[in-house]
Amino acid sequence: MPQPPLLPSQPCPCGRLAASGKPLVFSQCCGRYLDDFAGTPAPDAESLMRSRYTAFVRERADYLLATWHAGHRPPSIEFDPGVKWLGLDVRQHRALDATHAEVEFVARQKSPGSPAVRLHERSRFVHEAGRWYYVDGDSR
Template structure:
């Protein structure tokens, strides 16, 4: 994957290449469930469907994923986290993601569930909010 200039879409304040870009390129694994959620948001923002599939649990991963190139992800707010730390096996992260779809502002709220698979954090599914 090519490098990208600018701030990371996840809102960390770090350059993309030093933040989620490292995870997207496979140079590092997310240390926490929240870090994985942020990297997945960034993958939506930069259009990296391959990373989204790689970071999805094998039991719930779709066969393919098509991202809408017209969607523009414009902001992320982490609302709550439960577990998902360095020594946990499961975790949840509730967040609000802002985006523009066909020029119209929209917000997605989700409580994502994460688990470790082969020692790495992966996205399992979402609970209703």
């Protein structure tokens, strides 16, 4: 079941900062991609990866599936009940060429009754038909 909507003025879950050093608000960050998938594609692989993290936080399977490359997309996504996402750290964003990029990140989460865990991944992205897609990744 999706989470209650974020107010446009709340900080974005992805943690991206404005030039001022303050957190970007949801409506100026990932919210524009999640709320207008057809009209506002993420401009680069890092923005897509951040918006996908936000989609996990918000339990937006529709967005996650739509941004997963068709050749690697699972048939569905299940969310573990009670998982709390604790933060995202983007370590590196690297364009390999005009249509391929990698993003290395660490995401932290906690499941009820379990210690917090870190997902450290180098994700691969491809740009096709005017939009970026998540392909796959290597966990570390």
